[in-house]
Amino acid sequence: MTDRTDVLVIGGGATGTGIARDLALRGVDVTLVERDGLAAGASGRSHGLLHSGARYAESDPEGALECLEENRILRDIAGECVRETRGLFVKLSEDDPSYFETKRTACEELGIPTEEIDGETAQAEMTGLADNVERAMWVPDGVVVPSRLVAANAADARDHGARIYLHAPVTGMTLEDGRIAAVSLGGDVDETVEPTYVVNAAGAHAETIAELAGVTVEMQPTRGVMISVEYDGLEPVLNRCRDPADGDIIVPHDAEVVLGTTSVPVDDPDEYERSDWEVEKTVDECAAMLPSVAEADHVRTWWGVRPLYEPEEAARGGRGISRGFHRLDHATDGVENLVSIVGGKLTTYRRMAESTTDLVCDRLGVDATCSTAKTRLPGATEPSTLNAFVDEFDGQGPTDSDLVGRK
Known part of the structure; x- marks a missing residue:
């Protein structure tokens, strides 16, 4: 069976579903394919932090501003897909102490709202905080419920005409005259798609998808561990104010907190070591901020793989503290109808989708502007509706399994 479509989007994470939604809202015929259920990759295996930009303020001002702007947009459009917390x-x-000053100054220069408090005030406002907290700074961080966010984007795309195929891995591509003429799907969908344009939004697997088209996308995926432990009553996201390192973020849920994370390069985003030392170090380091998590019962542990773009990682010496995104137009590589979107963060998925959709619409001659920054996601105020979308698209990930009910 052959399916013809204007745009084929490969990848069912936040970026891929965001692109499908944006295209559909602009009236473009779009098909999205995902090898598993939605949010099976980095989106659904993150720590779920909605960045304010403060984490990147001094190291990547442009990326920090993107986070700040998208943070505000998501609070407007995403409803129960995000949680209104703060960050400390x-x-x-x-x-x-100079690192704290540098970060605070950078936040002020970028317009990221901050409020500095002394250690005693922080401990009074935050029960359980470590005794040796000397200073602290409030920022507008929040929490993403990624399973809901991804599923809501997919539902809106579907409602505007998109076709979404789950458990449909891409198994091959046919090129003719410098264009992708056909894409073969396997799994539950034994079908061939004939697209006018193709978007590679496969995250850590973007390199593999690009190879099928005969082009190169150099990825350097890194693994990171997250541990959810029992802890009731934490309001804000906690960030250790030091150079980025293992175990420097604690993300609140209802009766749990998520401790994260490590950063270890992997060769294969599917097959990689999961080391006990990562769990132990992450718990120990997070306990320096919130001591009682050291003895808290572990609820679940998972690893995620970040879809990092190798040239940027190399330029920043490895762990880097930029999570900018890169839109790679493969017309310059001899494939006229292919673009890859790599890097980025969950917080900036909508902006990544807008940038990619702008390029695709330009190539297709579609004169329509983006509306996703002002159009609320379906079911945004109704958790039960959002959870039903998650079920519909087989989208549950470990990040938010305590927050999202399953039937």
Whole structure:
């Protein structure tokens, strides 16, 4: 069976579903394919932090502003797909005081709202905070419920005419005259798609998809562990105010907190080591901020793989503290109808989708502008509706399995 479509989007994470939604809202015929259920990759295996930009303020001002702007947009359009918390950057007695000052100044220069408090005030406002907190800074971080976010984007795309195929891995591509003429699907969908244009939004697997088209996308995926432990009553996201390192973020849920994370390069985003030392170090480091998590019962542990773009990682010396995104137009590589979108963060998925959709519409001659920044996601105010979307698209990930009910 052959399916013809204007645009084929490969990848069912936040970016892929965001692109499908944006295209559909602009009236473009679009098909999205995902090898598993939705949010099976990095989107559904993250720590779920809605960035304010403060984490990147001094190291990547442009990326920080993108986070700040998208944070505000998501709070407007996503409803129960995000949780309205705050973030608190804490400086412990052993942390470099100049780093705190540099970050605070950078936030002020970028317009990221901050409020500095002393250690005693922080401990009074935050029960259980470490005794050696000397200074702290409030920022507008929040929490993403990624399973809901991805499923809501897919539902809106579907409602505007998109076709969404799950458990449909791409198994091959046919090229003719410098264009992708056909894409073969396997799994539950034994079908061939003939697209006018193709978007590679496969995350850590973008390199593999690109190879099928005969082009190169150099990825350097890194693994990171997350541990959810029992802890009731934490309001804000906690960030250790020091150079980025293992175990420097604690993300609140209802009766749990998520401790994260590590950053270890992997060769294969599907097959990689899951090391006990990562769990132990992450717990120990997070306990420096919130001591009682050291003895808290572990509810679940998972690893995620970040879809990092290798040239940027190399330029920043490895762990880098940029999570900018890259839109790679493969017309320059001899494939006229292919674009890859790589890197980025869950917080900036909508902007990544807008940038990609702008390019695709330009190539297709579609004169329509983006409306996703002002159009609320379907079911945004109704958790039960959002959870039903998650079920419909087989979208549950470990990040939010305590927040999203399953039938």
